[in-house]
Structures are given as C-alpha cells and as structure tokens.
Amino acid sequence: MESAAKTPTMAEVAAKAGVSKMAVSLALRGSPRVSEAKRKMILEIAEAMHYRPNPQVQTLMANLRATRPVEMHSVISWITTFETEHGWEEHPVSVAYFKGALLRGKELGYRIEPMWAFSQGMGGARLSDVLQARGINGVIIPPTPNTDTELDLRWEEFATATIGYSFTQPKLHRTAANLPDAMATALQKCEQADYQRIGFVINAETDSRVNHSWMAAYLAWQHFIAKKHVVPIHYVPKNTPIERDLGAWLTKHKPDVVISPYREVYDWLPELFDKRVPEDIGFISLSKGDNGTAIAGINQQDEAVGAAVVDLIVGQLQRNEKGLPTTPKIVLTEGNWTDGQSIRSNAPKADKKKPAAKTKRQARKKATTAKS
Numbered sequence: 001m002e003s004a005a006k007t008p009t010m011a012e013v014a015a016k017a018g019v020s021k022m023a024v025s026l027a028l029r030g031s032p033r034v035s036e037a038k039r040k041m042i043l044e045i046a047e048a049m050h051y052r053p054n055p056q057v058q059t060l061m062a063n064l065r066a067t068r069p070v071e072m073h074s075v076i077s078w079i080t081t082f083e084t085e086h087g088w089e090e091h092p093v094s095v096a097y098f099k100g101a102l103l104r105g106k107e108l109g110y111r112i113e114p115m116w117a118f119s120q121g122m123g124g125a126r127l128s129d130v131l132q133a134r135g136i137n138g139v140i141i142p143p144t145p146n147t148d149t150e151l152d153l154r155w156e157e158f159a160t161a162t163i164g165y166s167f168t169q170p171k172l173h174r175t176a177a178n179l180p181d182a183m184a185t186a187l188q189k190c191e192q193a194d195y196q197r198i199g200f201v202i203n204a205e206t207d208s209r210v211n212h213s214w215m216a217a218y219l220a221w222q223h224f225i226a227k228k229h230v231v232p233i234h235y236v237p238k239n240t241p242i243e244r245d246l247g248a249w250l251t252k253h254k255p256d257v258v259i260s261p262y263r264e265v266y267d268w269l270p271e272l273f274d275k276r277v278p279e280d281i282g283f284i285s286l287s288k289g290d291n292g293t294a295i296a297g298i299n300q301q302d303e304a305v306g307a308a309v310v311d312l313i314v315g316q317l318q319r320n321e322k323g324l325p326t327t328p329k330i331v332l333t334e335g336n337w338t339d340g341q342s343i344r345s346n347a348p349k350a351d352k353k354k355p356a357a358k359t360k361r362q363a364r365k366k367a368t369t370a371k372s
Helices: 010-017 021-028 036-048 055-067 092-108 124-133 179-192 204-209 213-222 246-253 263-271 302-318 349-371
Strands: 074-080 110-116 138-141 159-163 173-177 198-203 234-236 257-260 282-288 296-299 330-333 336-338
Touching: 010 021, 010 036, 021 036, 074 092, 074 302, 092 110, 092 302, 110 124, 110 302, 138 302, 159 302, 173 179, 173 302, 179 213, 179 257, 179 282, 179 296, 198 204, 198 213, 198 246, 204 234, 257 263, 263 282, 302 330
Parallel strands: 074 110, 074 138, 138 159, 159 173, 173 330, 198 234, 198 257, 257 282, 282 296
Antiparallel strands: 296 336
C-alpha cells in the first residue's frame, strides 16, 4: 500500500527558493515587505511543490498576532470617484463607512488611505501604476456618485471589494447593510402599532443605488395584505424634488404612517403639509444616523459595514487572492431598530377587542336574567 505523499514544509519551500522562512511567510500573506518579483517566484515554487499551509498553524499564528501590539505593515487604498477630491466627505454615510474601515484597519495593522481616482486627470492605468509603486495591493471602492461610474484599474493586480450597490461593474466582493431586513423590521413595527395604511417614499436615484432592496421587500409585503390597505409607492422620478408631489400623494392615498430613508420627509410633514407627527401621521426612517429618540427607525450600523469591507480585503491578502472574483461574495450587516416619538405607541388589536367582548357577555347575561 502506497503512503500518501508528504506535504512539503515552509522550510523546504524556503530552501528551494533560496530565501528565508520569513520571506516565504510574508510572500504567502501578500506582504509588501517582499518585492513583487520575489513574491511571484516564491508562490510559483510553493505551487509546484504542492505546498499547503497547515490550518492549525495558521490559527495559532493568528492568535499570536492578535495578542501582540499592532504594527502598521501595509496600506489599503480607499479610492473615491466623486467630481471633487473631497466630494465624498459631504455624505455622512460615506464618512461613517470610512470611520469604520479606519478603525478596523488599525486593529488589523493596516492604514486606510483615501485616493481620488481622478487626481490630475489620472486614469485607470496611471492609478494602477501609482498603487503598485507604493506597494498597495488592497483596494476599496466606497459608494460612487452614480451607478454608471467605471474604473479601468488593472484588477488582476489587486485584492478588491466595494461597499453597497452603486459600483456595479466589474463585479466585486461587497459589503452592504441588510436593507430588505430593515424594511421588514419597519413594516413589523408599523403593524405592531396598528397602522393600517403604510406608505413608502423613495426617489429613483436612491432606489437604483440600493439595488431596489427596500422596494422589493415592501412590494413583497403588500402582496399578502388586504387590497384596501395597499398604498402605492410615492416613487419620485430622477431630477425631481421629492416634496413636489408629496402633498398630492398624501391627500389621495391617506397613509397613516410613512416609511422613508429621507429625514426631510419627517420635517416636511408638519412644515409643508400641516400634519402633526405622530398625532396625524407616523414616520419611520430607514437610515437613521444615530440612536436619538425623536425619530423611530433603523440605524444601519454604517461603521460596521465599513469594518466588514476591510475584513474582505485582508482575507484576500492573507490568501494571496488577487483579481476579479469568480464568485463574488456579499456580506450583509444587520441594522438596529430604535424606538422614537415619530410613531404612536404599540396598540395591539387584541387589547382593543377585549372591551367589546366584555360588553357582549354583559348583554347576554342581562337577556338571560330578563327571561327568567
């Protein structure tokens, strides 16, 4: 009986390549401390020798590294694609993503550095050259200004991932908030508060950027409710102010609560349409930026989304994975529900029916007494 072939050790790979074990370890982890040419040579030898890392050793080393003081040993680029270098900073959600990425990168020993894709007319080829010259192998594409944004990087040279659904081509690994679950939670809270006519306000730009995630969950829910309670979505066309036809929609369809990602709708209800919140109409935010109690809704935990995209990049770097993924992964993070004063207190239907049932029993008792 033939024995199984012995798995080569890291020391044997190092001897074959004429380098130290440390050089092999760094090359296998995609560290910039090893030149690209040497890394490629070591990886080719390791592959030819059928070298495979010992998973138990990998776990041990990961635990050891976790207990040591973190040293910054590499840079991950945060490539922005707005019209101006700092345009992305005008969007609180993008800033929160970056903060989460920054903190997670620091924990793992990586610096997250913003880089404007269009600096001094820089194109994809030149941008790839700059990244390679600086030894940067990891690239994060944060949300882009629109879904038509394109980057012609040499994707095969980098470990990449994006945030959200606005960057559509090429297909990358991505992290995102679990928006369908957020809508489902918002609808459940509406039902618990005994709202009957639940409206949804969104514009075409936002709907496209979130890959119709909120709308899909809302329409699926409407499929199972009584038709008399179905409220058409107030879907605002591109380049149209959200508030322009909002009043007409409110008057025609009479929702008793509105779900929307726009804080402005909460402000407009009393200011523009003379509707008190929550006395006349309720409001739930799908994108709360804090845990304040004025507005009820979902805090999407944007910093956690930013941290998750760093985990995707670091994982690829540690596995020496570069280039476009054959099977892109989507990592979803859960948001948190926050109670607020913009909806009425829960009023379960069962509680409302109890007085009526009691009255019927009393009526039957009286009728029996009268007969006797």
